Amino acid sequence: MVNKIHFGKRMSVLRRKAGLSQTDLAEKLGVTSQAVSKWECGNAVPDIDILLELSHLYKVTINEMLEDVDLLCELTGKETGRSGIAYFVPEQERDYNIEWANEIQSGKWIKRNWEYSKADNAYMDGVGKQIASCDGIILEIGAGPGGGYMPYILKANPDATVIISDLSPTVVREWKSFLDKSLDSPNIYYAAFDFCNMPFKDNSIDIISDGGGIGNCEGIKAKALKEAFRVLKPGGKLITSTGFVNKETLAALPEEAQRVLTQKRPDVFEDLYEDTVLAGFSKIDSVISGCWYTDDDESTIADLARSLGVNLKFTSYTRYCTKEQ
Numbered sequence: 001m002v003n004k005i006h007f008g009k010r011m012s013v014l015r016r017k018a019g020l021s022q023t024d025l026a027e028k029l030g031v032t033s034q035a036v037s038k039w040e041c042g043n044a045v046p047d048i049d050i051l052l053e054l055s056h057l058y059k060v061t062i063n064e065m066l067e068d069v070d071l072l073c074e075l076t077g078k079e080t081g082r083s084g085i086a087y088f089v090p091e092q093e094r095d096y097n098i099e100w101a102n103e104i105q106s107g108k109w110i111k112r113n114w115e116y117s118k119a120d121n122a123y124m125d126g127v128g129k130q131i132a133s134c135d136g137i138i139l140e141i142g143a144g145p146g147g148g149y150m151p152y153i154l155k156a157n158p159d160a161t162v163i164i165s166d167l168s169p170t171v172v173r174e175w176k177s178f179l180d181k182s183l184d185s186p187n188i189y190y191a192a193f194d195f196c197n198m199p200f201k202d203n204s205i206d207i208i209s210d211g212g213g214i215g216n217c218e219g220i221k222a223k224a225l226k227e228a229f230r231v232l233k234p235g236g237k238l239i240t241s242t243g244f245v246n247k248e249t250l251a252a253l254p255e256e257a258q259r260v261l262t263q264k265r266p267d268v269f270e271d272l273y274e275d276t277v278l279a280g281f282s283k284i285d286s287v288i289s290g291c292w293y294t295d296d297d298e299s300t301i302a303d304l305a306r307s308l309g310v311n312l313k314f315t316s317y318t319r320y321c322t323k324e325q
C-alpha cells in the first residue's frame with residue numbers, strides 16, 4: 001500500500017532538488033498550488049497522467065516515487081521485516097543490559113534528549129549541519145539514548161537519509177517509536193547491530209557519524225574503526241567524537257591512581273589516532289571540543305576514579321576521517 005505521508009515527503013524532496021517552488025511546479029503541470037500542497041502533505045496522490053509527467057520531470061520511475069524502499073535490504077541483503085527495524089543481533093535485550101534498558105524507557109530518556117537537542121548548541125548544531133549537507137546515506141552508530149549526532153542532523157535537515165543504529169535493540173526500538181510519532185520522515189531507517197561487525201556491504205555508506213559510541217565501545221575499538229573504513233564509500237567520512245585522558249593529566253595523578261588506572265582502564269588514555277591510521281584512513285583532522293570531569297559523570301570509569309580519590313579530566317574531540325578515493 002502507498003504510504004501517502006512518505007509519498008508526500010518524497011515529492012517535496014524531489015521538487016526542492018529540482019529547484020522548484022510549489023507554484024512553479026503547479027504551473028508546469030497545469031494544476032493549482034493547493035493540489036501540490038495536498039500531495040506533499042500526504043492528503044492525496046496525483047492521478048496517473050500527472051505521475052507520469054512527474055516521473056519524466058524528476059527522472060525517477062513511478063515506482064520509485066510511490067514505493068517505500070527497503071534501503072537496509074539493499075545495503076545488507078537482509079529484508080527489514082514488518083517491525084521496520086532490521087535486527088542483526090537478537091531482538092531480546094541482553095540480560096546484563098536490561099536494567100539500563102528499563103531506565104531508558106521509564107525515564108523517557110529518548111524524549112528528554114530529543115527535547116534537549118532542540119536548544120541552540122553551536123558546536124553540535126555546526127557538526128550536525130555539516131553532516132546533514134551530505135546528500136547520501138548517513139549511518140549513526142552507537143546512537144544510544146542521546147542519539148549521538150542524529151538529532152542535530154535531523155534538526156538541520158529532517159529529510160536527510162539516516163540509519164539509526166545501536167547494539168541495544170531497546171535503544172533502536174525506543175528511537176523508532178518516538179520518531180514515528182514526532183517526525184514522520186520517509187528517510188529514517190532503523191537497525192540493531194554490533195558496529196565491530198557491521199552488516200553492510202563494502203563501500204556502501206557515505207557518512208558514519210558517531211557521538212561517543214566508539215568511545216564507549218563494547219568490543220574492540222580498533223575493529224570498529226576498521227569496519228567503518230570498510231563500509232564507507234571511497235571519499236566517505238567517519239565523523240567520530242569521544243574523549244581521552246592525556247599524558248599530562250595522567251602524570252599529575254598520585255602514583256597509586258596512575259598504576260591502577262593504567263592497569264585497569266588503559267583504553268581511557270588512548271586517543272585512537274594510531275588505530276584510525278591502521279584502519280586505513282589517511283586524511284584525519286581532529287578538533288578539540290572541550291573537556292569533562294569524572295566527578296560530574298556516572299560511568300564505570302567515573303566510579304573507579306572516585307574510588308581512587310581522583311577527579312579525572314577527559315579531553316573531548318571530534319575527528320573527521322576521510323576514506324580517500
Ligand SMILES: C[S@@+](CC[C@H](N)C(=O)[O-])C[C@H]1O[C@@H](n2cnc3c(N)ncnc32)[C@H](O)[C@@H]1O
Pocket residue numbers: 141142143144145146147148149165166167168171193194195196210211212213214216217218219
Ligand atoms: C553510553 S552511549 C553514549 C553515546 C551515544 N551516542 C549517546 O548519544 O547516547 C554508548 C552507546 O554505544 C552503544 N554501543 C556500545 N558498543 C557498541 C557496539 N559494539 N556496537 C553498537 N553499539 C554499541 C551502546 O549500546 C550505547 O547505546
